[in-house]
Amino acid sequence: MNKFIRQNQLYQLILARVKETIREPGVIFWGMIFPMLMSLGLGIAFMNKTDIFRKVAVITDNGVRTSNPDTNLTLESFFSKKAAQVGLTGDGFTSFRYTIKDDKLGNSTFLFQKMSWDKAMVLLKRGSLSIILNEKNGRIEYHFDPMNPDAQLTYLKLSRIFGGNGVPVGENHENIQPLTVSGTRYIDFLIPGLIAMGVMMSTMWGISYDIIEKRSKKLLRRMVATPMKKSHFLIALMTVRLVMNFVEGALLFIFASLVFGITIQGNLAALFMLFIAGNMVFAGMAIFISSHTSNTEVGNGFINAVVMPMMVLSGIFFSYHNFPDWSLYFIKPLPLTMLADGLRSIFIEGAGFAEITIPSLILAATGILFFATGLRIFKWH
Amino acid sequence: MDQVPVIEVKAVHKSFKTVHAVKGIDLRIFKGQFVALLGPNGAGKTTLVEMIEGIQKPDQGEIHIMGKKWRGNEDELHQIIGISLQETRYIDKLTVWETLKLFSSFFNLEKDRVNEIIDITGLEEKRKSYIVNLSGGQRQRLAMGISLLNSPKILLLDEPTTGLDPNARREIWSILLKLKQQSETSLILTTHYMEEAEQLCNHIIIIDQGEILKEGTLEQLLDESQDKKIVEFTLEESQFSADLLMTPSAFHIHWDPVNKKGSLEINQLETDLPEFFKFLNQRNLQLKNLEFRKRTLDDLFTQLTGRHLHE
Numbered sequence: 048m049n050k051f052i053r054q055n056q057l058y059q060l061i062l063a064r065v066k067e068t069i070r071e072p073g074v075i076f077w078g079m080i081f082p083m084l085m086s087l088g089l090g091i092a093f094m095n096k097t098d099i100f101r102k103v104a105v106i107t108d109n110g111v112r113t114s115n116p117d118t119n120l121t122l123e124s125f126f127s128k129k130a131a132q133v134g135l136t137g138d139g140f141t142s143f144r145y146t147i148k149d150d151k152l153g154n155s156t157f158l159f160q161k162m163s164w165d166k167a168m169v170l171l172k173r174g175s176l177s178i179i180l181n182e183k184n185g186r187i188e189y190h191f192d193p194m195n196p197d198a199q200l201t202y203l204k205l206s207r208i209f210g211g212n213g214v215p216v217g218e219n220h221e222n223i224q225p226l227t228v229s230g231t232r233y234i235d236f237l238i239p240g241l242i243a244m245g246v247m248m249s250t251m252w253g254i255s256y257d258i259i260e261k262r263s264k265k266l267l268r269r270m271v272a273t274p275m276k277k278s279h280f281l282i283a284l285m286t287v288r289l290v291m292n293f294v295e296g297a298l299l300f301i302f303a304s305l306v307f308g309i310t311i312q313g314n315l316a317a318l319f320m321l322f323i324a325g326n327m328v329f330a331g332m333a334i335f336i337s338s339h340t341s342n343t344e345v346g347n348g349f350i351n352a353v354v355m356p357m358m359v360l361s362g363i364f365f366s367y368h369n370f371p372d373w374s375l376y377f378i379k380p381l382p383l384t385m386l387a388d389g390l391r392s393i394f395i396e397g398a399g400f401a402e403i404t405i406p407s408l409i410l411a412a413t414g415i416l417f418f419a420t421g422l423r424i425f426k427w428h
Numbered sequence: 429m430d431q432v433p434v435i436e437v438k439a440v441h442k443s444f445k446t447v448h449a450v451k452g453i454d455l456r457i458f459k460g461q462f463v464a465l466l467g468p469n470g471a472g473k474t475t476l477v478e479m480i481e482g483i484q485k486p487d488q489g490e491i492h493i494m495g496k497k498w499r500g501n502e503d504e505l506h507q508i509i510g511i512s513l514q515e516t517r518y519i520d521k522l523t524v525w526e527t528l529k530l531f532s533s534f535f536n537l538e539k540d541r542v543n544e545i546i547d548i549t550g551l552e553e554k555r556k557s558y559i560v561n562l563s564g565g566q567r568q569r570l571a572m573g574i575s576l577l578n579s580p581k582i583l584l585l586d587e588p589t590t591g592l593d594p595n596a597r598r599e600i601w602s603i604l605l606k607l608k609q610q611s612e613t614s615l616i617l618t619t620h621y622m623e624e625a626e627q628l629c630n631h632i633i634i635i636d637q638g639e640i641l642k643e644g645t646l647e648q649l650l651d652e653s654q655d656k657k658i659v660e661f662t663l664e665e666s667q668f669s670a671d672l673l674m675t676p677s678a679f680h681i682h683w684d685p686v687n688k689k690g691s692l693e694i695n696q697l698e699t700d701l702p703e704f705f706k707f708l709n710q711r712n713l714q715l716k717n718l719e720f721r722k723r724t725l726d727d728l729f730t731q732l733t734g735r736h737l738h739e
Contacts, residue, residue: 059533063522070521070558264517268483272513273578274506275534428483 056275060283068253068287078295082245083302086238089364090307093233099155101201102176104167121209122159122182130159147204155204177201231395238303239390240363242296246325247357247383249295251350253288254333259346262337268428277427285330292326313393317403321393324407324414325386331417332382338421357383385410432495434459434582434614435480440489442475449475451638452489457631459581460611462604464625465618466725467635468737473618474514476635477586480616481511493582507535510580512571514587520560524551524570527559528577535578542577548603549573565596572603583607585617589624597624604628620737622725634729641732650723658727659704660691661718677707682730693727 068074105122126132130143140160147155159180162170167179177198179190187209191198261267271277303309311318336349360367360374361383370378378384389406392398437455441448449472457463465473478484480491482498482505491498493505518527528542546552549569554562562570568588575583585604589597605628607613619625625632626646633643642649665688681692694700697720708715726737 056533056536059530063519063526063530066526067519067521265513266516266518269511269513269516269574270534272481272483272506272509272511273531273534274503 057279057283060275060279061287064283064287068291074291078245078249078291079298082241082295082299086234086241086299086303087306089237090234090303093237098153099200099204100158101156101178102158102160102170103201103205104170104176104179105159105161106164106167106179106181107161121185121187122180125209126159133158145208147208157201157205157208178205180205232307234303234307235309235395236366236391237364238299238307238309239394240387242299243325243361243383243387243390244358244363245295245299246292246322246386247329247354249292250288250326250329251333251336251354253291254284254330255337255346255350256343257284258334258337259340259343262341262426263343271427281334281422285326288330289323289326293322296322309394311394312397314399314403317398317400318390318393320400321386321389321403321407321410324410325382325389327414328382328386328410328417329414331414331421334425335417335421338425341426357381360384361387363387382410382413433457433492434461434494435616436490436492436495437476437480438490438492440476440479440486440491442472442479442484442487449638450479450486453635453638453640455633457614457616459614461631462608462615462629463617463631463633464629465616465633465635466620466622466625466729466737467618468620468729468735471620471635472638473635474586475638477584477616477618481509481584482506507578508581509584510575510578510582511584512568512575512586512588514590516571518559518567518570518574521558523556523558524562525555527570528573531574532577537577545573545577548576548606550599563596565592565599568592568596568600569603572600576607580613583613583615585615587618587620589619589621597621601627622729622737625725632725634725634732636729636733642728646725649725649728656693656695656723657697658691658721658723659694659701659718660689660721662689662716664714664716679704679707691727693723693731 125145126143130145133142133144140162142161143159145157145159149155160176164179164181167176170176171179177191177195178201181188181190189202189205191202193199258267261270270280300309300311332353336353337346340346340349360370360378361381362368362378363383367375367378367384379388385406389398389403392402396402433456435455435457437453440450440453442450451472453472453476455463465476467473475484479486480493482502485498493501494508496505498505522530524546525542528545529539532539532542546555549572551566551569551573554566559567559570572585572588575585589600592600601624604615604617607615608628615629617624617628630645631643632646632649634641634649679692679694681690683690692704694704729735729737
């Protein structure tokens with residue numbers, strides 16, 4: 048029996064593929080270490096409260112009219128009483144700095160720079176400042192792009208400062224409770240997304256690239272000129288990839304649970320099912336896009352064309368709910384979106400089979416469809 | 429020889445987008461026969477062999493292997509055929525032994541056979557080396573070993589020694605000569621080295637531009653002109669003028685402008701050679717060097733096409 052297994056071509060194909068994979072040092076780094084580093088970097092970057100630093104332009108009409116200090120009454124008195132003059136900054140503007148201290152949400156520092164309207168518009172367009180203040184008859188006008196959320200936030204903070212007669216209002220956060228409980232942090236959102244992305248990237252590159260390379264090396268046609276079963280070749284390729292993906296995902300999870308205390312709140316069996324379905328959909332797509340070409344550069348292009356849009360749209364790093372409503376119809380059915388959302392619902396929301404079965408079936412069916420189509424047009428020679 | 433040909437190719441044609449690669453070729457190869465397809469690059473050798481291997485389908489004509497067509501008999505025919513394609517690159521990070529083991533599993537073979545192959549191909553020292561670290565000759569011996577794993581009745585080798593140095597080439601030849609002695613295997617080998625065809629094969633098919641120009645044993649191919657000898661000569665540099673050689677005469681001189689070397693065929697040394705000296709004298713040309721040699725397949729090819737095998 049043991050001997051039979053050793054001779055068995057499927058076993059030998061899997062063995063060869065495993066050896067080929069793990070003997071490539073890049074596999075270990077890109078598949079296992081890199082995702083951990085990425086989660087570490089992003090997790091730390093978004094876990095610390097962030098200090099805000101914003102430049103604000105203050106218009107002084109030094110062009111047409113002679114400057115009348117009275118017109119800038121509120122601002123000028125604020126600068127002289129509350130803000131610290133920085134002197135000429137590198138940009139050549141008279142500047143004042145004002146900081147709101149805040150232990151919970153991070154400090155907000157504003158750098159007010161006096162300049163002409165024209166100059167302010169140039170800097171606004173360049174994106175080096177997002178809001179322009181102009182005081183007319185004791186009233187402060189705020190000029191900013193209402194579509195820019197950062198400008199809105201700056202506006203809200205500034206309007207609080209200048210709210211009552213130019214007297215800054217102290218910050219009082221007694222009713223704010225920062226959410227740092229496991230499950231609600233950015234890292235909790237990120238890790239399931241990174242696992243989903245890892246499955247996509249490893250599968251697409253691992254399978255597609257391998258097939259295209261073996262075809263371009265004429266190894267594929269050499270192999271099918273033996274009694275080797277074509278299905279065994281593909282099954283070996285996909286099986287090894289599935290196992291590698293599992294190891295990569297598990298390592299990333301273990302790492303994240305040790306460093307960030309990530310937990311899985313939902314059903315583990317459902318998670319496993321979804322993971323298999325995710326592997327199926329990308330394996331199917333990988334077979335499909337590598338079914339014909341023997342040019343590795345063309346293959347690169349194909350893989351990127353599939354992978355890049357999903358990386359951007361599927362909400363791996365930031366929620367796709369910031370995209371316009373109409374685009375969600377295209378984004379939600381993307382395989383990576385479905386996999387990442389599904390993994391997140393199990394990790395964070397405690398979902399189980401009830402929530403996961405339908406997406407899993409859709410992913411698996413899509414994978415089978417791509418696989419079957421790819422196999423029909425597959426070029427072995 | 430068996431009556432039923434091991435390989436039978438009937439009026440096979442194959443075209444690609446811009447080339448008519450194979451134009452109506454017929455072949456019959458019998459058990460134990462070693463056949464060379466000799467021709468320059470682009471002659472259609474690879475296309476023909478790949479059709480016999482079942483990798484390409486002929487546009488017209490029929491191919492029978494052991495009396496069977498490829499269609500519907502793939503599994504059976506793959507069991508009895510061994511092939512080595514031009515420029516196959518095996519998996520870089522597998523060892524010689526692992527690669528052979530993998531391929532042996534496709535034929536359901538025991539590991540003893542893998543050891544035998546390592547022995548036959550002389551790769552014992554390289555057993556544990558990764559493919560990526562093998563020399564060109566070692567890779568080619570491995571490819572040969574893989575094609576021999578299943579003790580094939582038919583062996584198809586596409587340019588097995590192209591790009592190898594003379595030593596590595598001789599190692600490949602010695603493997604094949606041992607196989608020839610057992611006379612169980614029929615071989616088709618494509619090559620543009622005439623020595624390879626001469627050394628290994630008892631039947632040589634000269635092929636150019638998709639057609640068979642001539643075929644037969646080495647003796648048959650060269651016998652037709654057994655009396656003919658080849659004279660090669662060089663001239664004193666200062667006196668050289670290609671035009672003078674091309675003026676009409678009784679001699680058909682082939683001038684190689686790169687090596688500055690002339691060659692011609694003569695039938696009777698005793699009468700023709702003095703004539704040739706006279707011919708040179710009349711044109712005030714002085715010989716620098718002159719030698720005779722036997723006619724080769726390359727001479728025959730040049731006679732048939734006006735080109736050399738390597739051009």
